[in-house]
Amino acid sequence: MKSNWRNKFRPAHLLLAAGAAFGGAAHAVNDLPGGPSVRQLNMPVGVTKIAQEQHLLHTWMMILCTVIFVAVFAVMFYSIWKHRKSVGHKAANFHESVVVEVIWTVVPFLIVIVMALPATKVLVAQKDTTNADLTIKATGYQWKWGYDYITGEGQGLGFISTLDSSQRAMSDNGAKGEIPVDYLFKVDNPLVVPVDKKIRIITTANDVIHAFAVPQFGIKQDAIPGFVRDTWFRAEKVGDYYGQCQELCGKEHAYMPIHVKVVSSADYTAWVDVKRKEAAAKLDDPNKVWALPEILARGEKVYAANCAACHQANGKGAGPIKPLDGSPKVLDPDHTDQINVLLKGQAGGAMPSWKQLSDTDIAAVISFTKNSWSNKTGQLVQPAEVKTERAKL
Numbered sequence: 001m002k003s004n005w006r007n008k009f010r011p012a013h014l015l016l017a018a019g020a021a022f023g024g025a026a027h028a029v030n031d032l033p034g035g036p037s038v039r040q041l042n043m044p045v046g047v048t049k050i051a052q053e054q055h056l057l058h059t060w061m062m063i064l065c066t067v068i069f070v071a072v073f074a075v076m077f078y079s080i081w082k083h084r085k086s087v088g089h090k091a092a093n094f095h096e097s098v099v100v101e102v103i104w105t106v107v108p109f110l111i112v113i114v115m116a117l118p119a120t121k122v123l124v125a126q127k128d129t130t131n132a133d134l135t136i137k138a139t140g141y142q143w144k145w146g147y148d149y150i151t152g153e154g155q156g157l158g159f160i161s162t163l164d165s166s167q168r169a170m171s172d173n174g175a176k177g178e179i180p181v182d183y184l185f186k187v188d189n190p191l192v193v194p195v196d197k198k199i200r201i202i203t204t205a206n207d208v209i210h211a212f213a214v215p216q217f218g219i220k221q222d223a224i225p226g227f228v229r230d231t232w233f234r235a236e237k238v239g240d241y242y243g244q245c246q247e248l249c250g251k252e253h254a255y256m257p258i259h260v261k262v263v264s265s266a267d268y269t270a271w272v273d274v275k276r277k278e279a280a281a282k283l284d285d286p287n288k289v290w291a292l293p294e295i296l297a298r299g300e301k302v303y304a305a306n307c308a309a310c311h312q313a314n315g316k317g318a319g320p321i322k323p324l325d326g327s328p329k330v331l332d333p334d335h336t337d338q339i340n341v342l343l344k345g346q347a348g349g350a351m352p353s354w355k356q357l358s359d360t361d362i363a364a365v366i367s368f369t370k371n372s373w374s375n376k377t378g379q380l381v382q383p384a385e386v387k388t389e390r391a392k393l
């Protein structure tokens, strides 16, 4: 889960040789509170009752299995040793023993019952998503999460949560230098929820199967296109908790982290208030006429958050990802083609559709690509042009 497993797991005495071979210095990697720890082997204890029960179950099952393992192998090795041929033992020759058969049926049956009873109890509790205080829909996209607050305080809020673009770039460069403690877990918009409230998460996906998982809450639920599944948690401690998409969903699968911020109920109310105001301010008027510097500033942000992962910050793309720098479509004084690439995607979805972005964001990012790198067209795309093309979809 963490970066640089190489640095953590290679034996110390190999460090020098390996360090020289890989040519990289060993970076200090630290535990992420609420996320994975360095050299973590066990499950986290967790901050929900379910997670703690899962942890306890896991511990007891391990103990039970170890006891059985030791007992069975002890009897086996003892018998093999004690009754070996070289000290004159002869194999007994018998068929059918009711006593033995009853024992080897009843004992495992009892063991299964002892394991299944508590496990079923937790499993059933885990699936009980009724009476939630808050319902939030988590939608998996290649490769980010969308959160929509469906019911409860904050109803109607919705946003996209994307990996921090500087951390993404750092990963491409081999994670050199100081590694942030939340490396590859930092997102622009964390999922914010109140403490001690039952949060129901409905999962679905927009393209391929993803999975919403937060180990500290003991939850993991597939997010399947065209289906809805659900899970729930009640976090008992304020703090930041982290998870990742846990269903291999394409080449950026490792780059769609989940950051859940659990806050006090007063802080949550305040956050909802701020988000509401932000949403109102962002409700851009698609008929607004923008000036070039203003729309370029907006477009730069949209590009960094959505496009740079594929087309690169320098607009040069890579491999099958066409460069935007110098692209005839981008330079074209007729804007309709490029607007439609953004609205519909291209090459069967290799270039995804961006119709979830607002008219203003699309106009801004197009304007940005038309005036960045060596593209110095001076062209400005207004949101109204995007609106016109969108109406034809």
Ligand SMILES: [Cu+2]
Pocket (backbone or CB within 6 Å): 140, 141, 209, 210, 211, 245, 246, 247, 248, 249, 253, 256
């Ligand atoms: Cu995914």
